Amino acid sequence: MAQRPRKNKATRKPFRFLDLPREIRDKIYQDLLCTFHPPGQETIHGDIPLELYQHFYYTSTVHPAILRVNKQIYREAYDIMVKTNRFIHVKQHGFIPTIRDLEKYTKRMICRDECMFYGFRGCALEVDVVLEGEGWYTDVFQRTRDDNKYTKEAMILAEDVDGLLHTLEHLHAPRVGNTLAITLTVAPGMQTNLASSKEDVQPYFSTDFQETLLRPFRNRLRGVQSVKVCGVDKQLAKAVQADIAQNKWTEHIKVLADLQAGKGRGNELTSWPGLCADGGKPFVDSIAELFLQFCLNVVHVQLLGVDKPVPGYPAMHPVSQFLEHAQAQFERIMDAEQEDFWTEGYVWKRSDAQNAKLKFRHGLLYKAWGKRDQNITAMFTASMKMTEAASLAPHDTAIKTQLREIHEYLGVMTAGMTPSEIREAVDADLDRF
Numbered sequence: 001m002a003q004r005p006r007k008n009k010a011t012r013k014p015f016r017f018l019d020l021p022r023e024i025r026d027k028i029y030q031d032l033l034c035t036f037h038p039p040g041q042e043t044i045h046g047d048i049p050l051e052l053y054q055h056f057y058y059t060s061t062v063h064p065a066i067l068r069v070n071k072q073i074y075r076e077a078y079d080i081m082v083k084t085n086r087f088i089h090v091k092q093h094g095f096i097p098t099i100r101d102l103e104k105y106t107k108r109m110i111c112r113d114e115c116m117f118y119g120f121r122g123c124a125l126e127v128d129v130v131l132e133g134e135g136w137y138t139d140v141f142q143r144t145r146d147d148n149k150y151t152k153e154a155m156i157l158a159e160d161v162d163g164l165l166h167t168l169e170h171l172h173a174p175r176v177g178n179t180l181a182i183t184l185t186v187a188p189g190m191q192t193n194l195a196s197s198k199e200d201v202q203p204y205f206s207t208d209f210q211e212t213l214l215r216p217f218r219n220r221l222r223g224v225q226s227v228k229v230c231g232v233d234k235q236l237a238k239a240v241q242a243d244i245a246q247n248k249w250t251e252h253i254k255v256l257a258d259l260q261a262g263k264g265r266g267n268e269l270t271s272w273p274g275l276c277a278d279g280g281k282p283f284v285d286s287i288a289e290l291f292l293q294f295c296l297n298v299v300h301v302q303l304l305g306v307d308k309p310v311p312g313y314p315a316m317h318p319v320s321q322f323l324e325h326a327q328a329q330f331e332r333i334m335d336a337e338q339e340d341f342w343t344e345g346y347v348w349k350r351s352d353a354q355n356a357k358l359k360f361r362h363g364l365l366y367k368a369w370g371k372r373d374q375n376i377t378a379m380f381t382a383s384m385k386m387t388e389a390a391s392l393a394p395h396d397t398a399i400k401t402q403l404r405e406i407h408e409y410l411g412v413m414t415a416g417m418t419p420s421e422i423r424e425a426v427d428a429d430l431d432r433f
Helices: 022-033 050-059 064-068 071-085 098-105 145-149 158-169 198-204 207-220 234-245 252-267 271-307 319-336 352-373 376-392 397-413 419-432
Strands: 087-093 125-131 151-157 180-186 226-230
Touching: 022 064, 022 071, 064 071, 087 098, 087 158, 098 151, 098 158, 125 158, 151 158, 158 207, 180 207, 207 234, 226 234, 271 319, 271 352, 319 352, 352 376, 352 397, 376 397
Parallel strands: 087 125, 180 226
Antiparallel strands: 087 151, 125 180
């Protein structure tokens, strides 16, 4: 039986990427390796916004697989990726909140995972931050240098360096200028013989580029005595160290000028009377209510610090300071209720619901004071405040629970005492309360 003749199919030639003009290839490299889209509006994990997980999002918007095609494409793409992105590798050593705050203040965090940095030597700058000998810790304030073995890492772009500088400027730590140590390493991949594309990117890290990369640190950071600069000319390194080490306020004439400028800006804030006139009483009522809520929120946070540490405070922070800060908020609220405080002829009055919330928080404050000092007077005052709150919000279960606990404490504190002995104890408390 005769076989059918086979039809000749045209052979499909493979696409030759390297036949494209270099300009087009560079554009493709930029799209694949240098495009970091902002977080979207969708959510994950229920109601938690995706912005809180932005470091996961940004790593998924680049496509590094093209680097594995062949050596020529790797060299071309790697060159574009390093020069365009100017990655900054941030390393936090010890128990300081650098990476946490960096994520809050930086527009884009490219990634936050130690394994992602393994073997990658394409960073323009490496920033090592360590708090020598001390660090925030939940139970013990003073820590040893050994704790600085604890390391967290993150990567950002050089164009987003303002977030890093803001984080370092506002780092909440004791004697931060003397205990904080920062190492700035320009082109850290050039400091080792393992960098495979070292000869391609080395001309890029010129003296001008080094100065440009370090300029934001020279202009913003002040008062840090322990600064080490690597990978640059010795004279440039010394200049950077000197700039960062100097105090923020060194020129008395400039200090006075800055204060006068601030006073001038305050004098220019004449829009408040206009806002009050346009918005009328409803506007001022809303502002006053927000003020009350802010003050009561501060009270809530301070009272939490009585039982467990508040982030940003050392564990040995005296309990009395938490209580004093909380009491100061009630004084601010009382000031805000004076006539003419908000605007001329205006007196703000709390609603029953607002008054109940205020009495509740005030009762909690006196309860904490009574427990700390075993002060019968403070506990009686707590009972009075909580009873007033209960009369304004009789169905509030939280108020009922606290009132019950306060009465139990009072029962224990006054057990076996006669009325005259209680009066004597109250008089004694008033002398030290």
